[in-house]
Amino acid sequence: MNGRNFNTGIPGVDFLITFLQGRVQRARSGELDRGASAVEWVIISAVVVAIVGAVAAIINGALDTGANKVKDCIEGADAGSTC
CATH class of the missing domain: 1.20.5 (Single alpha-helices involved in coiled-coils or other helix-helix interfaces)
Incomplete structure (x- = not known):
């Protein structure tokens, strides 16, 4: 051929x-190397999205904990004490 x-x-x-x-x-x-490069970019993007999601979950948890502490402090506060 x-x-x-x-x-x-x-x-x-x-x-x-x-x-x-x-x-x-x-x-x-x-x-055909272009296809391999595209797959690499998809994998890299997925890893970055997973990392951003994990960081967002950690920050959200910390904010919830802090907000609950402030709420408990406000609810239990009286004129003679501080939190």
């Missing part, structure tokens, strides 16, 4: 051979 026109006379087989020749040529040229 090697770049030569290949004709079997059967359109389906001719299409399949042409398609496969194109795929082999793309694989040899290194053009």
Whole structure:
């Protein structure tokens, strides 16, 4: 095959051979590396989103704890004491 026109006379087989020749040529040229790069970016983005979510959960928990402490202090406060 090697770049030569290949004709079997059967359109389906001719299409399949042409398609496969194109795929082999793309694989040899290194053009398929773009897909690997896109997958790497998706993985990196997912890790960043997970880290941001974890940090947000930690901050939210700390704020809830602090707010509850302030609420308890206000509810239990009297004129002669401080929290």
